[in-house]
Amino acid sequence: REVWSSFVVPAALGGFALMSARKTVRTMRELREARAAVAQLAANEERLRLARDLHDLLGHSLSLITLKSELAGRMLPGDPERAAGEVADIERVGRQSLVDVREAVSGYRRPTLAVELAGARTALAAAGIEADVPQAGPDGAVAGGPLAAGQESPLAWSLREAVTNVVRHSGASRCAVVLVRRPDGAVRLTVTDNGTGPAGAPEGNGLTGLRERLALAGGTLATAPGVRGGYTLHATVPAHPAPSPDAAPDLPRGGRP
Numbered sequence: 001r002e003v004w005s006s007f008v009v010p011a012a013l014g015g016f017a018l019m020s021a022r023k024t025v026r027t028m029r030e031l032r033e034a035r036a037a038v039a040q041l042a043a044n045e046e047r048l049r050l051a052r053d054l055h056d057l058l059g060h061s062l063s064l065i066t067l068k069s070e071l072a073g074r075m076l077p078g079d080p081e082r083a084a085g086e087v088a089d090i091e092r093v094g095r096q097s098l099v100d101v102r103e104a105v106s107g108y109r110r111p112t113l114a115v116e117l118a119g120a121r122t123a124l125a126a127a128g129i130e131a132d133v134p135q136a137g138p139d140g141a142v143a144g145g146p147l148a149a150g151q152e153s154p155l156a157w158s159l160r161e162a163v164t165n166v167v168r169h170s171g172a173s174r175c176a177v178v179l180v181r182r183p184d185g186a187v188r189l190t191v192t193d194n195g196t197g198p199a200g201a202p203e204g205n206g207l208t209g210l211r212e213r214l215a216l217a218g219g220t221l222a223t224a225p226g227v228r229g230g231y232t233l234h235a236t237v238p239a240h241p242a243p244s245p246d247a248a249p250d251l252p253r254g255g256r257p
């Protein structure tokens with residue numbers, strides 16, 4: 001009995017204490033590793049988001065600046081006043097791009113459909129493409145009502161890149177944008193043109209990025225030759241999109257390892 005209380009019990013307790021200390025050390029190490037892995041994943045995700053945002057923002061703005069510079073150059077000899085108008089537009093687009101890039105870098109950029117619909121009209125007009133683009137209603141309502149949180153941003157990005165592609169690749173004379181709300185609440189954007197259609201070129205950063213954006217929201221992207229030639233792009237976002245870093249990137253900044 002003496003031996004138990006004076007030796008075995010403390011020894012056993014010491015053994016348990018040692019074991020649990022070892023276990024704690026191991027758990028803490030595992031926790032640290034897991035946190036590092038999560039931080040790494042978040043950093044990669046953030047890098048991808050920034051790459052997509054910069055591509056889609058600048059691809060569109062620089063295409064517009066190029067188009068308008070060409071227009072201004074052509075108008076300059078015969079119609080300096082209209083050329084000046086185009087130059088004023090170039091300045092505005094340049095300034096807006098600076099704001100956009102700053103917002104993209106800080107993660108606060110959230111494109112809206114109303115703005116991108118207006119931008120689509122401007123870009124198609126500058127390219128001399130006859131455009132059929134719906135108007136957003138008051139409060140940004142489209143396709144018969146307001147959009148659910150998380151639906152708007154991926155659709156707005158899709159419209160922006162689709163129109164940039166029409167301007168850059170299609171050689172079309174007409175382009176139509178259609179937004180439809182399906183009975184299940186999903187919203188589908190369709191952009192069609194009457195241009196050359198898909199040339200069999202592999203997907204670039206634009207369509208790859210769009211596919212990622214839409215997948216993050218639980219949506220889909222599909223491209224195909226148009227029914228009567230040309231090119232068709234469909235982007236669909238479900239009624240209740242998955243919360244995604246694209247839809248809500250208001251993460252605390254600068255907290256990275």
Ligand SMILES: Nc1ncnc2c1ncn2[C@@H]1O[C@H](COP(=O)(O)OP(=O)(O)OP(=O)(O)O)[C@@H](O)[C@H]1O
Pocket residue numbers: 059165166168169170171193195196197198199200201202203204205206207208230231
């Ligand atoms: N409206 C269109 N008409 C004809 N071809 C198109 C159209 N939209 C896309 N494409 C084709 O699909 C390809 C891939 O488009 P994607 O946007 O992924 O890349 P990109 O525009 O070539 O380059 P970027 O990475 O700068 O966007 C294009 O290179 C083009 O060949």
Ligand SMILES: [Mg+2]
Pocket residue numbers: 059161164165204205206207
């Ligand atoms: Mg593109």
